[in-house]
Amino acid sequence: MPEPRADYECWLPDEAATLALGAALAEALPREVKPAALIELEGDLGAGKTTLVRGLLRKLGSEEAVKSPTYTLVEPHVISGLNLYHFDFYRFSQPEEFLDAGLDEYFAQAGWCLVEWPARARPYLPACDWRIELAIAGSGRRAHLEATSERGRAWLTRLSIAATSSPPA
Numbered sequence: 001m002p003e004p005r006a007d008y009e010c011w012l013p014d015e016a017a018t019l020a021l022g023a024a025l026a027e028a029l030p031r032e033v034k035p036a037a038l039i040e041l042e043g044d045l046g047a048g049k050t051t052l053v054r055g056l057l058r059k060l061g062s063e064e065a066v067k068s069p070t071y072t073l074v075e076p077h078v079i080s081g082l083n084l085y086h087f088d089f090y091r092f093s094q095p096e097e098f099l100d101a102g103l104d105e106y107f108a109q110a111g112w113c114l115v116e117w118p119a120r121a122r123p124y125l126p127a128c129d130w131r132i133e134l135a136i137a138g139s140g141r142r143a144h145l146e147a148t149s150e151r152g153r154a155w156l157t158r159l160s161i162a163a164t165s166s167p168p169a
């Protein structure tokens, strides 16, 4: 049997495309998952990580304004019984701050954990399921999603997103 596809790449010409990718991710992820699905969001300042989370939350039906967790470290959302924890470790000067803040407890619960700047909490983060890298490319963004766990690969087979155009050459 062929191995399931382990990664996915697309071009996001504008903010609406990043929101649409977030919505597609929300459809592919299982609603009941424990320990929490861990999705790492890599990319420079302004790459679109928070925008992607906003797309997920909107798809789940959230109408609240999505705040960036840059100052609070975590913004918890509960929508129709699903816990979505949105983290941002940009301000960590050392990874031990993750433990000091008691954040490890979130990852053992049921739900989805989406993490901006995950490298700043290494080596304390549990095993990642999806690693998503966003890169600024001209006026748009390039996205690369890699499934990094067995369950993450299974979820990826459910990902369906409208074909996006290619970046201008």
Ligand SMILES: Nc1ncnc2c1ncn2[C@@H]1O[C@H](COP(=O)(O)OP(=O)(O)OP(=O)(O)O)[C@@H](O)[C@H]1O
Binding pocket: 012, 013, 014, 015, 016, 017, 018, 043, 044, 045, 046, 047, 048, 049, 050, 051, 052, 068, 070, 090, 116, 139, 140, 141
């Ligand atoms: N595909 C896209 N094309 C163009 N602009 C985009 C795209 N996706 C998001 N943006 C815009 O990029 C800007 C920064 O987005 P966002 O705040 O999501 O970045 P971030 O990666 O979370 O940054 P930070 O590391 O500072 O938290 C926003 O103005 C957003 O509208």
Ligand SMILES: [Mg+2]
Binding pocket: 049, 050, 051, 068, 088, 116
């Ligand atoms: Mg952000």
